[in-house]
Amino acid sequence: METLLRNVQGIVVLIVLLMVLIPMFVKICQEWERAVVLRLGKYDRTRGPGIIFLIPAVERCIKIDTRLVAHEVAPQEIITRDNVTIKVSAALYFYVLIAENAVCKIYDFFQTTSQLAQTTLRSILGQHDLDDLLVNRNKINLALQEIIDEQTEKWGVKVHSVEIKDVELPTTMQRAMAKQAEAEREKRAKVIHAEGEFQASQRLAEAANILGSSTAAMQLRFLQTLTEISVEKSSTILFPVPIDTLRPFLQPDATKTSGSSTSPGA
Numbered sequence: 001m002e003t004l005l006r007n008v009q010g011i012v013v014l015i016v017l018l019m020v021l022i023p024m025f026v027k028i029c030q031e032w033e034r035a036v037v038l039r040l041g042k043y044d045r046t047r048g049p050g051i052i053f054l055i056p057a058v059e060r061c062i063k064i065d066t067r068l069v070a071h072e073v074a075p076q077e078i079i080t081r082d083n084v085t086i087k088v089s090a091a092l093y094f095y096v097l098i099a100e101n102a103v104c105k106i107y108d109f110f111q112t113t114s115q116l117a118q119t120t121l122r123s124i125l126g127q128h129d130l131d132d133l134l135v136n137r138n139k140i141n142l143a144l145q146e147i148i149d150e151q152t153e154k155w156g157v158k159v160h161s162v163e164i165k166d167v168e169l170p171t172t173m174q175r176a177m178a179k180q181a182e183a184e185r186e187k188r189a190k191v192i193h194a195e196g197e198f199q200a201s202q203r204l205a206e207a208a209n210i211l212g213s214s215t216a217a218m219q220l221r222f223l224q225t226l227t228e229i230s231v232e233k234s235s236t237i238l239f240p241v242p243i244d245t246l247r248p249f250l251q252p253d254a255t256k257t258s259g260s261s262t263s264p265g266a
Helices: 002-025 099-104 109-125 130-135 137-155 171-212 215-231 243-250 254-265
Strands: 026-029 033-039 042-047 050-053 059-065 069-079 085-096 157-168
Touching: 002 026, 026 033, 026 059, 033 099, 042 099, 059 099, 069 109, 069 157, 085 109, 085 137, 099 137, 109 137, 109 157, 130 137, 137 157
Parallel strands: none
Antiparallel strands: 026 050, 033 042, 033 059, 069 085, 085 157
C-alpha cells in the first residue's frame, strides 16, 4: 500500500513538473504571429507559425503580430505654404514585414512609427497650399506613404498606405470658401441662362425666316394661334388679316397726290 502511494505521489510530482516546464520550452505561435528567439540575449532565429521548442533558462522568444494595423494619427496643427492654419488628422496602415528587425533594431516600433507619421505629416503638408491640399489629396497621400515607408524599412515595418481623414479649417476661412462657392454657382447659372437665351434667339430667327418665306405657313400659324386662344376660353377674338389687304388704306392715293400737286399751277 505504501509503495502504491509513493508511486502515485511520484506521478503527481512528475505531472506538476511537466506542467511547469512545458510552457518554458514549448511555445505555440498563431498563423499571424512570428517568434523571435533569443539565445543568451543574442538573436538566434525566427520561427512560426506552429510549435516552437526552446531551451529552458537559455532561450526566450518574443512574439510579433504581423497583421495589418490601422493607426489613427493624432490631429496635427499645420501652417500651409499660403499661411493658413489648419488641423489635419490621418490614418496610417502598416504591418511588420521582418520580425527580427522590429525586435532588435528598434525599442518600440509601433510608437516610433506613429511619431514618425506625425512629424512627416507636418513637414509635407506645410509645403503645400490649402487649395492644393484639398484638390490633390491622393497625390499627397502617396508622397506621405513613400517617405514614411523609406524610413521604417530598416526597422522591418512596411507602410501600406497613409490617408488624410479630415482637414479642419478656421471659421473665417470656411466663410470665405462658402462665399467663393456661392459666387461660382451664380456665375455658372448666369452663363447657362445666357447660353439658353442665345440658343432660343437662334431658333426664333430660323423660325421667322421659314415663316417669312411662305405665306401659307404664316396663315397656318395664325390659325394655330386662334385655336390655342379658343381653348383657353378667352373673351378676346383675333382675326388674321393679310397685310396686303390693308396696304391701300395705309398708303395715300397716287392720283390724289398727283392732282393736288398740279392744281395750283393750272
